[in-house]
Amino acid sequence: MAEGCMMALRYGMVFFNLLFWLGGCGILGVGVWLSVTQGNFATLSSSLPSLSAANLLIAVGTIIMVIGCLGCVGAVKESRPLLLTFFILLLLIFFLEILSIMLFFIYQDEIDHYAQRDLKKGLHLFGTEGNVGLTNAWMIVQTDFRCCGVTNHTDWFEVYNATRVPDSCCLEYSDNCGLDNPGTWWTAPCYERVKDWLNENLVALWIFALCTALMQILGLVFSMAMFCQAVKVETFYA
Secondary structure, eight states, X not given: OHHHHHHHHHHHHHHHHHHHHHHHHHHHHHHHHXXXXXXXXXXXXXXXXXXXXXXXXXXXXXXXXXXXXXXXXXXXXXXXXXXXXXXXXXXXXXXXXXXXXXXXXXXXXXXXXXXXXXXXXXXXXXXXXXXXXXXXXXXXXXXXHTOOSSSOTTHHHHHHTSXXXXXXXXXXXXXXXXXXXXXXXXXXOHHHHHHHHHHHTHHHHHHHHHHXXXXXXXXXXXXXHHHHHHHHHHHHHO
């Protein structure tokens, strides 16, 4: 009976961690692809220039792959140290995610203020040497979200020291259209436009978050159950 339970737990653990590992491979692959093909697309933040989509995906994918590999090897070899390591790492990540969500809601106003201030600071790097990624990022955001500036199109006036905006702010793009009449520019703030987009997709984001949490909980249950079963089997045959 004990061996049957152990076998069922092993197969369940291997299957779960194989999916986990494959998911990590996929995320890592997308991150590497973005890094190679979209290397000039970086972050909008001037304080965190390395915080790009590609780097984030590479880091997350690598962590998931390592944890999934630990779980798989631990399940196949029935190694208690590996199973316990897998459990502790997954539990730590789970608590960090919960803590991050709590801090986000508690300090939402402060985060908003800091983000807007940092983004405005980043505007001054737009079009400068060595900041091609940030420049491309702003051009894409303003074009896709049909917005201009962080809180207002006048944010750009401080950057250029003139009444002008980047050409990506224009209702109809053309060279040097940012020098034309303000009536030909997008005026909606990009920060609010992005927040509105996130709010519109809030249900999908929560579904993704709940599915992620469910997978992590299942991983914790499987690993701890297998660890306890391994202890019982070892005690039984001792």
